[in-house]
Amino acid sequence: MAGRYKSDLKWSDVTPKRDYMNRRQLMAGAGALALGSIAGPAMASLGARKSNYGRGLELNTYEDITSYNNFYEFGTGKDDAKNNAGRLTTDPWSITVDGMVDKPGKYDLDDLTSGISLEERIYRFRCVEAWSMVVPWVGFELSDLLARVGVQSSAKYVAFETLVRPDEMIGQRRPVLDWPYREGLTLNEAMHPLTIMATGLYDEPIPNQNGAPIRLVVPWKYGFKSIKSIVRITLTDTRPPISWEMANPREYGFFSNVNPNVDHPRWSQATERKIGGGLFSKRVPTLMFNGYESEVAGLYAGMDLTKNF
Template identity: 70%
Template sequence: MAGRYKSDLKWSDVTPKADWINRRQLMAGSGALALGSTAGPAVASLGAQKTDWGAGLEPNTVEEITTYNNYYEFGTDKGDPAMHAHALTTEPWSIEIDGLVDQPGSYGLEDILKSVTLEERIYRLRCVERWSMVVPWVGFELADLLAMAGVQPSAKYVAFETALRPDEMPGVSYPIIDWPYKEGLRLDEAMHPLTIMATGLYDEPMPNQNGAPIRLVVPWKYGYKSIKSVVRISLVEEQPPTAWNNYSANEYGFYSNVNPDRDHPRWSQKYERRVGGGLFAKQEPTLFMNGYADEVGSLYAGMDLIENH
């Protein structure tokens, strides 16, 4: 299934590993510690199949990707996940696939990985809070996982759930949102080849703060749709409840497609700032569908995307 997408960007455009490792070594002790559970240089590479996906994009460094995270189960500050997520037990891991599928049940991550091809996908990530990154994910298409379970024709939506482990997640003792974290996609969005389940980045296993061991990545939607540390996937007929939409439907729509013309009620979405540009980083215009309109535009033909935000 790998290699369905092609682009001009070469894997050689990614920051060479030697460079980012050197940068990490240059950082002061506190900074290095803040990396938390980031895979060290000793970790074997995943050997993901190279793809050219990600034209013209230069990925953020590993320290940018692993020290600036929204993962409220580990605290609401951007640095909290890097500090606390090491407590998350990621082995063994399994995903409960249930609902309208032919083979419901518990799917062990190791078994899943035996029957998929891992690919590198360099995607833009646009947070609803107006910051952005480019991440060289490693993963496989969600469609491949759904095919293993056998989606029944009556299924219209896919619902996802993050692990809820009060002993390992200090943030869930606070009612920041209604735990566990939930997300959802329309079935055609879930089956789209851009939609992946990621198990790593920079060709190394997923750091805990980024959603280890396996997370969703939907690059044309605001970051919170790309749910982390997935333990449950349900195929359903009705639009499932989702965490931020439950919290404030006016601010966080079910679709949550990146759209510079649909402001968040509390801030404009016209611009964004790439993380890592320092104190004088410039604002950049946000792209419709986060730059993936050519690929996913047809999913929303005829839909009012302001109303269905």
């Protein structure tokens, strides 16, 4: 496959980072669309799809987003990922795609995403990493990648695995979880347009501590569902095991949708704090499906969301 298109410009040359940080512009909607175009002549000719996703949301700072992370492969502290992830080698990078697909194989990341990168958009998503935050991810829909490899009709789930490299990912030297980190979605969840593969945030490539070079983002679910540093994607007809459910099924279910009506066994999930406001920042009501109820509730029609948590 041909290599990925690389423009002379970054999308920040069209929409500078300072504009993203201007709350008045966000509230006015001047750049507060979830999906905006990437800079460059090829992107300009495509025409960006626009959406109300993220309108009126105040973004967290780059420092917030990259300094307070759950990434146990680098340690269990919120700042361990930033402190320890710099040693991770992310180039070259390959992803094995297997299971119920027409074109299984081990793909170089550039080859796997060749062409798809031209469809990249800016996604302003509420995300739950540890506390809640609003992140301007740069990425593309997972469904575009799955279409490239050909999903077979018998597939019902998409499973993911994170890299195992304990010489660089020092948290893997301890059996905190059963490595590799595993996650999974139903195929319907995976094909939803809000389910994206992120390769950057703001006008920067995605930092190591946030899941470089490519990670999943599922904004209506708790953050541990959005698996980082992906090296395997498997299509299957059986529900795949996921790391936190394997470790503690009483507290962590397969779906893990943000649901203020289902308490964690050790705390209430009815309210939340936004990262960046400090320990004593005001708690606000947690939104069903993290604020994306109108977009994704139909995926769970007829399902008992207290049982399937």
